[in-house]
Amino acid sequence: MKFAIVVNEGPYTHQASDSAYHFARAALEGGHAIYRVFFYHDGVHNGTRLASPPQDERDVVNRWSKLAAEHDIDLVVCVAAAQRRGIVDAAEKKRHAKDADNIAPGFRISGLGQLIEAGIRADRLMAFGD
Amino acid sequence: MTDEATAAPPGAVKKFMYINRRAPHGGNYAQEGLEVALIGAAFDQEVSLAFIDDGVFQLKTGQDTAAAGLKNFTAAFAALGDYEVKRIYVEAESLARRGLTADDLMPLMYEDEDDDYAEKPLIEIIGKDALADLIERQDVLLNF
Amino acid sequence: MLLHTVNKSPFEKNSLDTCLRLSAPGSCILLIEDGVYAALAGGAFAAQLQDGMRARKLYAIDADLQARGLDPAGLIDGVEVIDYRGFVELATRCDQVQSWF
DSSP: OEEEEEEOSOTTTSSHHHHHHHHHHHHHHTTOEEEEEEEOGGGGGGGBTTOOOOTTSOOHHHHHHHHHHHHTOOEEEEHHHHHHHTOOOHHHHHHTTOSOOOBOTTEEEEOTHHHHHHHHHSSEEEEEOO | OOSTTOOOOTTOOOEEEEEEOSOSSSSSHHHHHHHHHHHHGGGOOEEEEEEOGGGGGGGBTTOOOTTTTOOOGGGGGGGGGGGTOOEEEEEHHHHHHTTOOGGGBOOOEEEEGGGTTEEEEOEEEEOHHHHHHHHHTOSEEEEO | OEEEEEOSOTTTOSHHHHHHHHSOTTOEEEEOGGGGGGGBTTSTTHHHHHHHTTSSEEEEEHHHHHHTTOOGGGBOTTOEEEOHHHHHHHHHHSSEEEEEO
């Protein structure tokens, strides 16, 4: 079965990203596919590579990046939500003449259409938020 | 915005319902929820919106955000009828609990292309059991 | 038949109340994160939840119970405790999933 996952909250402030990650892991272990993980609202903060959590804590961002690398999962950060909150990739950096980008490995920035399309393509849409 | 024009897969029409349960201005969920509904219209799916709990406050008439310094995104609700949204459901119990009636809600309309473009009200106030039944029959549920 | 998830404590937010009001009979309800507090046998929501369970099946995530120091023995009768594998299995078995935040 194909799952799509929406993450509506950033790391650490809420458990949403953790729950989404554990669900994704369990789905993959169960032989299912993750069609896409879409990060919306404050969820876009999951996509910054500049976070440095303490050594004895889970690394929420890195965990998503690793999962994407290991299982070839499409991690999409909503462009409109990202622009508001300062999550930037190389193209966005150029477009808005910023002095840096901060997108984490495995993530890409794209439009809200990717969320709708995931809803159409996937068998189940799982939302994790606050 | 990038790649918004992604076409829907051929033949796939799903029932999308956007469930709105937040008041409009104290948080950003409501505004970004409406953005999804507007973008979603380009995908030729069967789209409805439901307003439940504090979400009913999003449709309140007379919202003026100027003094608060916020964007009044709720003005865009008037455009929903042009975006292929045919139904906005408001839960009767949520409305009554907040001391509101149909008269407190924006008079949103759409033109019915199957009925000589007659102007029809977009908002339907329905009871909890009918709404539960509708939710049960959706293919995709998105919450804001 | 839908799977409804609730991730908020009923002592803080109305998500559980709305879920019970708007979930059709026959639905499955899964308590995750702070949602698990609703199932405390001695808690103020036990009666409402048990009433809702006459027509619905109730589940709770084990990891979220453990994290909060809640022993399954202290929950209302009839709650099935599952892990994330069970969550995935429940999501595949139900037609769609509705998340009440």
